[in-house]
Amino acid sequence: MLKFLRRRHERWYRHNPWHLVLDLGAFLVIIILLICFWAWRGYRPTIDLVSNAPIHKTAPAQLEFSLAKTALKPGEVIKLKVKYHNQGQVLNAINLSFASLNEDYVFVPAGSNLGALGAKESGEKEISLTFKGPGRVGDKINWQARIEYQGASGNFSDFQILPALQIMPDLQASAKIYYTSPQGDQLGAGPLPPQVDLPTNYWVSWEVSGFNPNLENFIMSAKLPSYVNLTDKKSLLAGNLKYNQAIRQVVWALPKFSSDTTGQAGFEIQLIPTLRNVGQVLDLLKDMKYSAIDKVSGVEITGTLDNLSTDLEFDRLNRGQGKVAS
Amino acid sequence: MKRLAANLVIILALGLIFWPLEFSRAATEAEANYPRLANYFLHWEITDDTARALAKWDLLVLDMEVAKTSPEQLALIRSLNPQIKILAYISSQEIMNDPSFLPVTSLRHELLSNIYPGWWLKASDGRSVSFWPGTAMLNLSDGAVSSESGQKFNDYLPDFVNQHIKASGLWDGVFYDNLWGNICWLNSGDLDLDNDTARSDCSSLNQAWSNGVVKMLAQSRALFGGDFLIAANGQFYPLYFPYLNGLMFEEFPASWENNGSWTTSASHYFTADQQISRRPLLNILNRRLDGAADYGSFRFGLANALLADAYYSADKGTTDHGQTWWFDEYDVDLGPARSRAYNIWNRNATSSPGLWRRDFANGIALLNSSATDQKIIFSKEELEKIKGRQDPKTNDGSKLTWLKLSPGQGIVLLKSGAEILNSNFNNGNFVRVYDERGESVKNGFFAYLPSFAGDQEVISFMEGKGNKNIVSQGRSLEIYQQGKLAKAFFPFGRTLNFSAFTAVNQQLVVARPGQVRTFNEVGKLLGVFPIKSQGTVSLAADADHIAIASRDPYIRVYDFRGHLLKEFLAYGEKWTGGINLALGDVNADGQTEIVSAPQAGGGPQVRIFSLDGRLLGQFLAFDKSFTKGVKPSLTDINHDGRLEILIGIKNF
Numbered sequence: 001m002l003k004f005l006r007r008r009h010e011r012w013y014r015h016n017p018w019h020l021v022l023d024l025g026a027f028l029v030i031i032i033l034l035i036c037f038w039a040w041r042g043y044r045p046t047i048d049l050v051s052n053a054p055i056h057k058t059a060p061a062q063l064e065f066s067l068a069k070t071a072l073k074p075g076e077v078i079k080l081k082v083k084y085h086n087q088g089q090v091l092n093a094i095n096l097s098f099a100s101l102n103e104d105y106v107f108v109p110a111g112s113n114l115g116a117l118g119a120k121e122s123g124e125k126e127i128s129l130t131f132k133g134p135g136r137v138g139d140k141i142n143w144q145a146r147i148e149y150q151g152a153s154g155n156f157s158d159f160q161i162l163p164a165l166q167i168m169p170d171l172q173a174s175a176k177i178y179y180t181s182p183q184g185d186q187l188g189a190g191p192l193p194p195q196v197d198l199p200t201n202y203w204v205s206w207e208v209s210g211f212n213p214n215l216e217n218f219i220m221s222a223k224l225p226s227y228v229n230l231t232d233k234k235s236l237l238a239g240n241l242k243y244n245q246a247i248r249q250v251v252w253a254l255p256k257f258s259s260d261t262t263g264q265a266g267f268e269i270q271l272i273p274t275l276r277n278v279g280q281v282l283d284l285l286k287d288m289k290y291s292a293i294d295k296v297s298g299v300e301i302t303g304t305l306d307n308l309s310t311d312l313e314f315d316r317l318n319r320g321q322g323k324v325a326s
Numbered sequence: 327m328k329r330l331a332a333n334l335v336i337i338l339a340l341g342l343i344f345w346p347l348e349f350s351r352a353a354t355e356a357e358a359n360y361p362r363l364a365n366y367f368l369h370w371e372i373t374d375d376t377a378r379a380l381a382k383w384d385l386l387v388l389d390m391e392v393a394k395t396s397p398e399q400l401a402l403i404r405s406l407n408p409q410i411k412i413l414a415y416i417s418s419q420e421i422m423n424d425p426s427f428l429p430v431t432s433l434r435h436e437l438l439s440n441i442y443p444g445w446w447l448k449a450s451d452g453r454s455v456s457f458w459p460g461t462a463m464l465n466l467s468d469g470a471v472s473s474e475s476g477q478k479f480n481d482y483l484p485d486f487v488n489q490h491i492k493a494s495g496l497w498d499g500v501f502y503d504n505l506w507g508n509i510c511w512l513n514s515g516d517l518d519l520d521n522d523t524a525r526s527d528c529s530s531l532n533q534a535w536s537n538g539v540v541k542m543l544a545q546s547r548a549l550f551g552g553d554f555l556i557a558a559n560g561q562f563y564p565l566y567f568p569y570l571n572g573l574m575f576e577e578f579p580a581s582w583e584n585n586g587s588w589t590t591s592a593s594h595y596f597t598a599d600q601q602i603s604r605r606p607l608l609n610i611l612n613r614r615l616d617g618a619a620d621y622g623s624f625r626f627g628l629a630n631a632l633l634a635d636a637y638y639s640a641d642k643g644t645t646d647h648g649q650t651w652w653f654d655e656y657d658v659d660l661g662p663a664r665s666r667a668y669n670i671w672n673r674n675a676t677s678s679p680g681l682w683r684r685d686f687a688n689g690i691a692l693l694n695s696s697a698t699d700q701k702i703i704f705s706k707e708e709l710e711k712i713k714g715r716q717d718p719k720t721n722d723g724s725k726l727t728w729l730k731l732s733p734g735q736g737i738v739l740l741k742s743g744a745e746i747l748n749s750n751f752n753n754g755n756f757v758r759v760y761d762e763r764g765e766s767v768k769n770g771f772f773a774y775l776p777s778f779a780g781d782q783e784v785i786s787f788m789e790g791k792g793n794k795n796i797v798s799q800g801r802s803l804e805i806y807q808q809g810k811l812a813k814a815f816f817p818f819g820r821t822l823n824f825s826a827f828t829a830v831n832q833q834l835v836v837a838r839p840g841q842v843r844t845f846n847e848v849g850k851l852l853g854v855f856p857i858k859s860q861g862t863v864s865l866a867a868d869a870d871h872i873a874i875a876s877r878d879p880y881i882r883v884y885d886f887r888g889h890l891l892k893e894f895l896a897y898g899e900k901w902t903g904g905i906n907l908a909l910g911d912v913n914a915d916g917q918t919e920i921v922s923a924p925q926a927g928g929g930p931q932v933r934i935f936s937l938d939g940r941l942l943g944q945f946l947a948f949d950k951s952f953t954k955g956v957k958p959s960l961t962d963i964n965h966d967g968r969l970e971i972l973i974g975i976k977n978f
Contacts, residue, residue, distance in 0.1 A: 181978040183948055185758065185770040189710075190727035199705045199727040207977075233708070235772030237754040237780035237976060262781055262976055264754070266772060270705065270727075 059158050060149050061086040061094060061117060067163050071299045073170040073210070074135030078107075080162070083124045086117040092150040098129065098162075101142040105133035131165065137212050138296055141165040168301055169212035173220055173290040175305050176205045176314035177269075184317070188268075193321045194282075194310055200271050201231060202284060202312075206252055208263035215301070218254040220290040223247070224269065227277065228284055233268035241265055250285075271310065273324040281322035283307045360660040360686055361628060361738075364610045364637035366574070366647040368415055370432075371395040374402060379650040381406035385608060385637045387501045387557070387574075390414040390433050393494050400496050411498045411608070413557055414491045418483065418502040418542070419447075423454070423462035433490055440486070444471020445479035449516045450525040457504070457512060467538035469520035480542035488549040499555025499571065499608075500546070505539060507563025508532035536565060543569035557608045562594035564601055572608030573598045577643045578630055588695045592630070593677040596667070599634035609636040614643025618651045621717040622735065628655055629736025632691035633667035633684050654714030654721055655738050659965035661687030670702060681731065688965050692729070693736035703728045708742035713768055723769055740964070746773050746972060747786050749908055749959040750828050750866070753797075754780040755974035759963055762912040762919075762934060762971065764945025768964050773974060777809055781976070785829050796829050803827060803834060805847060815849030825863040833886075835872055837863040842872060844886060855888025864925075866907035868918045871937060875905035881920060883937055894939030896922050903927035903955075910960035910969045913942070921971055923947065926955035932973060947973035 012019035064083040072078060084094065097111035112127045131141060143165065147158040179188035179202055190200035206220055218239075224230065230243050230250060238261050239254035252265045269284060288305035308314075311322030364385040372380065372392055377399035380386055392400060393414065403410060421438055422428060428435040447455045447463035455463040464470075470478045477485070487500050509517060510528035519526055519534045526534070546556055547569045558566065559574035562583070567573075575598075579591030598609055613627025624640050631638035641649045665685040669675035681700040684691050690709065694700045704727055713723030725742055744759075751757070751773050759768040778784055778797055787794045792808030801823055805813040817836035818824050827836040833852065834845040839861060844853040857863070861877035871891070872884045879901040883892040896905055904925035912919050912934060919942060920935040930948040935941055947956055952975070959972040 181756075181770075183952075183978045185756070185978065186725055189708075189725035199703060201725075201727055231706075233772070234776070235754045235756070235774040235780075239780070264780075264977060272705070 060088045060091055060151055060156060063094070063145075063147060063158075063160065065145060065160060065162050067165075070163050071166045071168045071294070071297065071301070072131075073168050073301075075130060075170070077128050077130055078165070080127045080129065081124060082114065082127065083122075084114060084117065085122040086120060088119065089152060090119050091117040092152070093148075095148040095150070096127070097146045097148075099144055099146065100131070100133075101144065102133075102139070104139075105131050105141050105143075107131055107143070135167055137167055137169050137214060139167040141167070166297055166299065168294055168297070168299060169215050169292075170210040171208065171212075171215065171218075171290075171292055171301050171303070172210050173206070173208045173303055173305065175220075175222065175285060175288055175308060176207075177284055177308045177312055178203045178205060178315045179312060179321075180315060180317040182316060190270075191325070192318055193323055193325050194271055194273050195325045196273050196275050196278060198272065200310075202269050202271065204267050204269055204285065204308075206265045208254070208290065211257050211259050211261050211263065213259060214294050214296045215292045216256055216295055218257065218263075218290065218292040219251060220265075220288070221249055221251045222285040222288040223249050225283055225286060227271060227273060227282065229270050229272075231268040231270050235266045237262040237264040239263075239265060241267060275326070277324040278326045280324055282310045282324065284309055358635070359662060360632055360691075361655065361658070362631075362635070362637040363656055364612075364639040365650065366576075366610065366612055366639045366641060367650070368647045372399045374399060376650060377402045378406060379652070381410065382652065382656075383407075384410060385610070386410060386412045387415050387610070388412060390416050390491055393491070393496045394431055394433060397496065411555065411606070412496075413499045413501040413555060413608075414487075414497045415501045415503060416483075416487060416491070417461070418505050418539070418558070418560075419466050420457055420461040420463050420504065422460055424460070427460070436490060437486055440482065441479070442471065442473035442477070442482075444473070444521065445482070448518045448521070449513055450518050450523060451516075452518075452523060455513045455517060463512070465519060465538075466542060467519045467534040468541065469534055469538075471521055478538075480538045481545060483542055484546040484549050487546065492550055492554055499557065500550075501574075502543075502546075502556065502558045503560070505543075505558035505560035505563075505566060507536050507539075507561040507565070509535040536563065539563075540565055540569075552604075555606070555608060557610065559610075562598065564597070567598070567602045568604075570602055571604045571606060572602060572610060572636075574610040574612055574639075575636070576612045577614040578611050578627060588679060589677050592633070592695065595630070595636065596634055596677055599636070607635055609634070610639055611636040612639040612641070612643075612647075615640050615651070618649070619716070621653070621720065624653055625655065625720070625738070626693060626734055626736035628653075628738065629682075629691045629693035632660070632686075632738070633682055633693070635663070654712055654716050657966050658689070658712055658738060658740065659967065660689045660691070660738065660740075661965060663687075689738060689740040691736070691738050692731060694731035694733055697733050699730055699732055701728065701730045709739040710742045710769055711737070711739060713766070723766075725769060740768075742769065742771065744768070744771050744773075744963050745786065746959050746961045746963070747788055749910070749961050749972075750783055750785045750957075751959045751972070751974055752957060752976070753778050753782045753784050755957065755976055756978050757959065757972040757974040758947055760932070760945065760947065760971045760973065761968075762943055764932070764943065764947075767970055773959075773972070777806075783827070785827075787829070796827070796834065798824075798827060803836065803849075813848055815845070817843055817845065817849075826865045828865060828867050830867045831869045835865060835867045837865045837874065839863055839876065842874070842884070842888070853886065853888070855884070857884065857888075858882055858890070858893070860902075862904060864904060864906050866909040866920070868909045871909065871918060873907050873909055873920050875907055875922070877902050877904055879905070881905065881907065881922060881935065881939070883920070892938050894935070896933060896935065897924060897928070897931075901928065906955070906957040908958040908960045908971075912960060912969050912971055914968050921958045921960060923956040923958045923973060925957075927953055928955070929953060930956045930973065930975075932956070932958060932971065934971075948975065948978075 062085045066081045068079045094114040098107040107129050144161045149156040181187050187203035188201045191198050194200040234241050242251050285308045291300055291302040293300055312318045363383045365383040366387045368389045370389050370391040381403045445464050447465040464479045466480050491497055510531045515528050516525050555571045557572040575595050579586050579588045584590035611631035615623050628638050641647050663686055667684040669680040670683055671680050679696040682693050710725040712721040714721030754774045757773050758770040761767050783798045785796050795806040797804050802814050802816050824836050824838045832847050836843050839859050842857050857874050859876035863876045866873050874882045879897040881896045906923045908921045923932045929950050930946055930952050932947045934943040957974045960969040963970045
């Protein structure tokens with residue numbers, strides 16, 4: 001390098017010092033260009049369709065969004081969980097607004113407010129909202145959250161893309177127990193309220209609706225307490241009913257169905273209470289759950305139902321006659 | 327070889343002689359349905375109305391005078407009930423001895439006029455003996471004086487019955503009243519059977535009397551032959567059984583049998599049931615009631631009768647056998663017996679007091695003959711009470727899982743399980759059961775055959791020991807014999823759907839818009855004819871008619887050759903929702919009726935039409951707000967011999 005500079009000096013600089021000025025200028029230009037190049041190479045935009053990183057590295061708070069489930073039935077409530085951490089000074093408010101990237105859908109409510117955050121404050125909040133739109137089974141809704149931070153030194157906005165939502169068939173299952181049907185027909189038999197050592201029979205009615213050709217392998221099940229048994233009586237409008245004695249589980253299965261399938265199954269159970277049950281309202285069906293597979297998305301649609309008891313919650317004529325008598 | 331052939335011929339001949347007899351006996355016994363009803367009706371005259379009422383019983387014991395006073399009424403009874411058995415009542419040991427009370431044309435007058443003076447039963451002092459007011463006893467023993475013709479009363483009585491009762495052709499048999507096994511209890515034992523004006527000892531009296539009765543019965547059987555029926559009332563005396571078809575147990579358990587002990591009476595009843603071998607068996611269990619509304623006592627008597635094979639009779643008892651009281655239980659058909667009677671708590675007991683039960687094809691009979699309350703639990707059985715009108719507090723039609731019976735209570739329960747036969751239904755539907763007036767006659771139930779898919783349309787027939795089921799399966803019809811697929815075919819080919827089908831008289835009737843096709847049971851096409859229809863078709867058929875409905879509010883009746891016999895408006899002009907149909911005789915008038923009900927969108931208004939379109943009745947089968955469609959089926963679900971109207975829905 002010194003040899004190079006000595007030769008340049010002998011040949012140019014001692015004859016005319018402006019050559020030195022010219023070289024230094026060219027060197028500076030090269031350095032500046034190199035800096036510009038490396039700066040360009042290292043540039044990262046704050047709005048990135050892939051990354052959840054904040055738009056600006058100086059965003060005053062970190063927000064993380066998550067969903068319990070992304071496959072939803074029309075009208076089903078979206079449970080959006082927000083974890084937040086204020087990295088800097090006090091924030092007066094953080095306002096969220098949700099926007100669909102699919103024109104057919106909007107969200108209700110369209111926004112939410114996380115409130116004021118103290119310095120370094122962390123926490124989480126669950127926001128419930130629903131989507132409005134055609135609700136076509138199979139539709140995918142892309143959406144994003146716009147975040148507005150209101151700080152003492154000014155406002156700042158940011159965006160985050162949220163996990164896409166998938167609209168699933170509106171599969172609904174119900175379970176009811178009757179002694180007398182809503183039309184007044186005696187379906188059960190035996191003492192009501194139930195009596196110690198005497199059998200009381202009840203009729204269980206299971207229904208499923210919201211069938212869709214995309215669904216298959218519907219299964220609904222319940223477990224029978226030790227004091228309840230299945231009788232031989234059943235009546236199905238679709239599928240088959242099986243009982244696994246070992247685990248006392250009744251399973252109703254509809255492997256295939258169409259939109260006009262009448263999804264109903266009924267069966268009779270028998271309660272024989274013992275002396276220690278006196279005064280108690282006894283569960284008749286427990287651990288009720290159902291599931292089906294959405295062939296398109298491969299998602300398993302599941303649901304659970306509340307236990308049903310001798311109080312006959314759905315039997316208008318005999319409701320509340322559940323306490324075992326001696 | 328010749329000897330072998332001769333033996334074979336003899337065996338064959340004997341077989342031909344005896345086989346039909348045994349077969350018919352077996353068939354008679356096997357087909358006996360319960361309860362079997364007897365009416366012990368001893369009025370001397372019967373009116374037309376009474377005759378019509380009496381025709382409902384299976385066995386009548388009528389006074390022999392009816393043949394003289396009311397022969398037309400006897401004929402009327404037989405015309406109304408050709409299967410009925412009618413026995414002529416006659417006392418075996420006494421007669422009204424004042425001729426002024428007896429019309430000269432009466433049989434008693436005839437009987438009395440030929441009584442030889444030496445046949446009257448006398449005490450040791452020579453006075454007549456009487457058992458029943460207004461009558462005098464006759465001496466049935468061989469100690470009676472022989473008449474000029476050498477007859478004793480025990481010869482004369484069979485002769486009289488043979489000449490005046492059997493020979494009339496009006497009777498199936500005779501009923502000898504007061505057929506006692508002993509006599510010593512009468513007149514404090516002061517009886518002179520052998521006309522020696524001395525009182526005989528008790529043992530001799532009884533022996534001589536029973537010997538005389540045996541002689542009279544033997545002569546009766548010899549004169550009448552095996553087919554003329556002989557039943558008797560009196561005392562339990564097994565020596566008489568070989569000659570009898572049955573014994574009456576009057577006022578069961580009778581006060582004169584061990585002071586009304588149930589055990590004694592039941593033991594006699596069960597023994598008679600077992601030891602009287604003549605067929606048909608005509609034991610009669612009679613129960614004395616305090617009136618037509620004495621339902622508790624009635625039921626106890628009925629349950630007792632059902633413990634064995636007796637015909638049941640309930641009336642005012644010995645003071646007046648002459649009522650035509652009809653009880654709700656009489657309309658029940660329990661079907662053939664499926665067990666003998668058994669004491670639930672002691673299966674080996676023969677007649678000890680307790681909770682007694684007998685099982686039948688369609689129900690059970692239960693009674694408590696003990697002195698304490700008895701409770702029974704039916705945890706594995708589906709039973710329900712009769713749905714009656716007379717005593718709804720007891721017969722309320724409710725389903726049961728247990729029952730408590732107080733001492734002296736009896737009851738008949740029906741099996742809840744029901745099967746729809748000979749009429750289309752949708753598998754898994756909930757059906758309500760109505761009569762033609764729209765009155766609920768039985769609890770609703772789920773019509774479900776587990777071997778077929780839910781909501782599949784099915785028609786089932788009883789064939790031998792199993793069922794035949796015909797079901798629609800897409801575009802094909804499938805015929806199952808005893809659960810196995812016997813035949814499947816496509817009534818309109820593999821590419822065309824059909825709307826409706828039914829089966830009647832081994833023919834399948836299948837329809838689609840515009841056309842009906844009939845097939846035999848192997849799927850061979852028998853006929854095709856066009857029909858007027860708008861949209862999806864529904865149908866029903868009997869042996870001669872096919873009723874068709876479609877989306878318009880009309881019902882059209884065709885014959886099997888396709889001739890339109892009648893077309894009529896069944897619902898409002900604007901109704902386009904479709905009509906479900908069923909055909910059958912629902913009011914027991916011998917004519918087919920059309921039962922219709924709207925499909926989805928209409929109310930549950932069931933209508934009954936004659937084949938010529940006259941509206942005979944209508945009723946709402948469910949709440950009027952129910953508009954999901956109802957489907958009628960017709961079957962005799964409660965085994966009363968009449969078709970009930972079953973209205974099915976998918977969901978309640």
